[in-house]
Amino acid sequence: MAEIDNTTPNHSISNTNAVPNAEFVERCQIEYQRNPASRVFAPLSEAYRRLGMISEALEVATRGVRLHPDFAAGRIALARLFIEKRNFTDALEQLAKATELSPDNLLAFQLMGETYLELRRPKDALQAFKMVLFLSPQHERAAKMVKKWEFLTADEFEEDVFEWSKEDVAPPQPLSEAEKKRDPSRADREAYRALSIADALTVRNDLEGAFAVLGRALRHLGPRADLETRLTLLGKRLGIPQEDVITLAREADRTAQKAAEHPIQDDPAQKKRKKLERLLEKLGRDR
Numbered sequence: 001m002a003e004i005d006n007t008t009p010n011h012s013i014s015n016t017n018a019v020p021n022a023e024f025v026e027r028c029q030i031e032y033q034r035n036p037a038s039r040v041f042a043p044l045s046e047a048y049r050r051l052g053m054i055s056e057a058l059e060v061a062t063r064g065v066r067l068h069p070d071f072a073a074g075r076i077a078l079a080r081l082f083i084e085k086r087n088f089t090d091a092l093e094q095l096a097k098a099t100e101l102s103p104d105n106l107l108a109f110q111l112m113g114e115t116y117l118e119l120r121r122p123k124d125a126l127q128a129f130k131m132v133l134f135l136s137p138q139h140e141r142a143a144k145m146v147k148k149w150e151f152l153t154a155d156e157f158e159e160d161v162f163e164w165s166k167e168d169v170a171p172p173q174p175l176s177e178a179e180k181k182r183d184p185s186r187a188d189r190e191a192y193r194a195l196s197i198a199d200a201l202t203v204r205n206d207l208e209g210a211f212a213v214l215g216r217a218l219r220h221l222g223p224r225a226d227l228e229t230r231l232t233l234l235g236k237r238l239g240i241p242q243e244d245v246i247t248l249a250r251e252a253d254r255t256a257q258k259a260a261e262h263p264i265q266d267d268p269a270q271k272k273r274k275k276l277e278r279l280l281e282k283l284g285r286d287r
Contacts, residue, residue, distance in 0.1 A: 032060070044072045049081055057081055065094075072102035079111060088115050095226040099131075103229045104236075105262070106135045113145065121148050130199040134233070137205075187221050195230060207237055215249035 028044040041064030048057030068074050075098040082091035094113055098108040113128035126149040132142035163171040194217035198210035211234050218227045228246055235245035 003179060018050065020050050025051070037067055038065075039068055039071055039074065041068075042071065042077045045077045045081065049077075049084060054081065054084055058085075062166070070101055072098045072105055072108065075101065076105070076108055076111065079115075080106075083111065083115060083118075086117050086118075092117050092119075104135055104233060105141075106132060109135065110139075113142070117145075125149065127196075127199065130202070134199070134237075135200050187224070191217060191221055191224055191226055195226065198230065199232075202234075210234055211238060211249070216250050218246075 006134045020280065025044070025047045028047060030209050031038055032044050041060050045057040045061035045064065048054075048060065058078075058081045061074065061081055065071070065074045065078050075094045079091040079094035079098065082088070092112065095112045095115065098105055099112070107132040109128050113125045113132060116122070116125035116128060126146065129142045129145040129149075131279050132139050133146055136142070167238065194213055198213045201207075201210040201213065211231065214227050214231050214234065218224065218231065221227070227248075231249045232242060232247050235242060235248075240248065
């Protein structure tokens with residue numbers, strides 16, 4: 001069954017969207033009555049929200065999320081209802097879960113950014129809007145908000161940190177287990193800083209630099225879901241096969257950097273060009 005379009009930008013998150021098609025709503029209702037455990041609860045609750053039937057929508061969405069806790073669209077539908085009721089804390093909890101379940105969900109990050117703004121937390125909003133811009137580089141609202149608020153993270157971009165993205169600078173040594181035990185929050189701080197730098201580089205369209213920063217952070221800090229998730233998304237943008245992303249990132253050296261600059265492709269012309277380059281290099285060494 002087709003679902004209501006939840007991807008349309010909605011800059012004023014407290015406003016309802018266009019009234020849904022009556023025939024579509026009726027079909028959703030029939031399906032929901034026939035099978036209350038169906039995932040149709042998400043578009044149905046969204047339709048009720050747009051119709052101003054907030055209590056009915058909240059009942060449907062709450063029950064649906066309880067039955068389908070791993071359904072990102074259901075979490076988003078419930079979050080939008082919490083936003084409608086100005087219950088921003090619960091909305092953020094649902095949106096955070098939605099982004100865990102669906103790391104490339106544009107709407108979830110967009111709503112998260114707007115919700116943080118409602119709570120007057122512009123620094124957190126900035127991180128969410130950077131993810132929107134990462135997922136959709138032409139997103140006007142996100143570009144405007146990043147441009148407006150990016151100064152908030154300027155204190156995190158120390159000059160030596162930007163050296164991480166240069167090929168001639170060795171990556172930092174991994175944290176020992178003793179160091180992690182002495183200061184468990186240190187790894188979180190460094191991961192957050194690496195993600196912030198990667199966001200800044202991504203906004204500047206330096207995807208290779210962002211990949212290098214996160215790759216070296218992963219090598220430095222060890223396995224981390226936040227770094228690996230962002231690297232996977234970057235790898236998709238760079239054309240690197242998903243199964244190769246973390247391996248390349250863990251190397252965090254010139255090989256990883258070159259792999260980001262020249263993604264692995266099955267294109268015959270690309271293979272032929274690489275073969276020619278290797279031949280030229282060999283000829284140069286033999287002179």
